[in-house]
Amino acid sequence: MSVVRVRGGRWADSAKMMAAARAAESADGVTRALCFMGTPANREEAAGFGITDPAIDAAGPDDLVIAVLGEGAEQGADAAEEVLDRAPGATATGGPAVRGPRSLASASADVAVVSVPGEYAALEAHKALGAGMDVLLFSDGVTVADEVALKTRAHDLGLLVMGPGAGTAIIDGVALGFANVVARGSVGVVAAAGTGAQEVTVLLDRAGAGVSRCYGTGGRDLKDDVGAVTALDAIARLAADPGTDVILCVSKPPSPAVAGRVLRALAECGTPAVACMVGGGVDPVDGVALAGTLEEAALIAAGLAGHPASPVPPPRAGWVSGGDVRGLFSGGTLCSEAAAILAERLGTVRTNAPAGRARPLEGEPRGHACIDLGEEEYTRGRPHPMIDPAARAERLAIDAADPDVGVLLLDVVLGYSSHDDPAGVLAPVIREALAARPQLAVVAYVLGTEADPQVRSRQEAVLADAGVRLAPTNAAAARLAAALAG
Structure with a gap:
């Protein structure tokens, strides 16, 4: 069963569309949900997921599309619409809303956050610069030529363009x-x-x-x-x-x-x-x-800065697991750093975020490999794994069952905009994987603070209870994984 709803002339930023898709996928019986603006590229991506409908074909770049698959598609679409209709500043329980400015020109601010489809992002960023604001350009899909033009103009105005991406x-x-x-x-x-x-x-x-x-x-x-x-x-x-x-x-x-x-x-x-x-x-x-x-x-x-500190001692490797290290990351920089460290210690390591001696990934990973699951090829039609770790949990189950994989290496990134309980999503999959393969080792680093909404110590406790070996930093996690692989 599929449900497609098109809202003509309605726009939402990428973060809100991701949240709407996540809400839809949380409904019982929903197998896949997409929320996107009806650009040709987005319609093509939806077709790649097997989602086709005359209403999608007729949608234009200014139309908002909700597409849900599964027996619970109607309920999923309702959940997505509830998120999309939520007023700025309102909470899920209907708390007070704060009405935002209707245009950048009417805003009184020092910084503008631009999160619109890439083909429109440069124009909105130029509007913000014209209004005298620094720009945090969250959007991807901005050409290099537009990036250079924006940053050159910002330099001349004494402003900053942070981004794109x-x-x-x-x-x-x-x-x-x-x-x-x-x-x-x-x-x-x-x-x-x-x-x-x-x-x-x-x-x-x-x-x-x-x-x-x-x-x-x-x-x-x-x-x-x-x-x-x-x-x-x-x-x-x-x-x-x-x-x-x-x-x-x-x-x-x-x-x-x-x-x-x-x-x-x-x-x-x-x-x-x-x-x-x-x-x-x-x-x-x-x-x-x-x-x-x-x-x-x-x-x-x-x-x-006057606060000398020593590295937190990492846990001892103890027994050696053997086998390949497979890193499944939500953070691109963390993936690059881990791949570079592993390549120094283990030799050939392949990754889609190469750094140091790590080599580019070609096709499906074989041998030691680190994958940035936040890259575009893994997020088409799905939220970024920091926003919704469900796709990474699915991939984790697949790699955990691979008899050649001896060590799984993960990052868990907390903070604003990230999922409210990423460890809670990953832990059941990890627990099941370790029950099936007791010789498997799972290493993770939780990037966060006690003041973060998810609370670092709570996330670590959930992972530790599932049998995960925790490291104090991303670099320490990579070194521990290399030691466990022998």
Whole structure:
């Protein structure tokens, strides 16, 4: 059974559409739910999932489509509509709503968060710049040419464009997008890495240093085509901030030439600086501490800020499981860092988020492999795994049953916008897998704080009760997995 409902001329941002799809899939008897704007690309993706209907064919880019499969499709569609109809600021129980501005021009704010389909995102970001606001451009699907144009214009206006695809920022103590609840402090963060930003801000909080501001730049910012426009402007802004005593810059694998430019800017900004370019391959620059892992970078930055801390000792590997390591990640930067660490210790490691000596993944994973399940090929028609871990739980069950896999490596990312109980979704699958294969080892790292809505210690307790070996950082989890694989 299928139900398709098209709302003509209605728009919703990607986060709300994901929440609507998740609500629909939680209804009994629903096997698949999609919520999307009727662009040609989205209609094609729906057809790829076997969802076709004349109403979908007739939908246009400004029409909102709800498509639900399964015996409970009607109830699922009702649940999706309830989420979509919820007023801004209202709670699921019908709490008070706060009416937002009807246009960017009428908004009175310093920062605009833009989350619209990629083909419209650049225009909305330009409107926000014209209104004098920094932009957190959450949307993907923005061309490199539009990104360069936006960031160049922002530079000329003395503003910042964080993104596209920037999911994390902390400004004046306010967390935007996928961010954790961390204490305010004196370390400013510039990050071309979403979960990389989350990892270092959480570890800075744990060390007692805290965060003054965190600017996500978007993953392409340190590539040759973009040239680190936002990163360089963010460094200058933090260097001029009296509340920032140390600057920490992190990036997914960058262009070496652009990374060199960023390191020189850090060395010359007049503020003590640390950098971590995941996977290495970047020449050091005098005056900047260059760290090999996100954990090391956070600890160095905390020490420079007057809060020296030592790494939390990881658990002992004990018995060796043997077999392949299979990493199933929701965070792209965490996946890259883990793959690079595993490749140093185990030799050939393949991944769709290559860094260091890890090699690109081709086809289905074989041997040691790390998969970023947040990449587009895994999220078409489904929410990101940080928002809804159900798809990762399905993949976990498949890999756990593979007799060649000896160690499963997971990240569990907490904070705003993430699922309210990711461990609760994964734990039953893990418990069943370990019952079927007692020789299997499952290693996980919970990225979060006690102040996060999900509460780090509660999530860890659920996983530990299911038989998971917990590590204190992402890097420590990767090293433990390598040791267990022998």
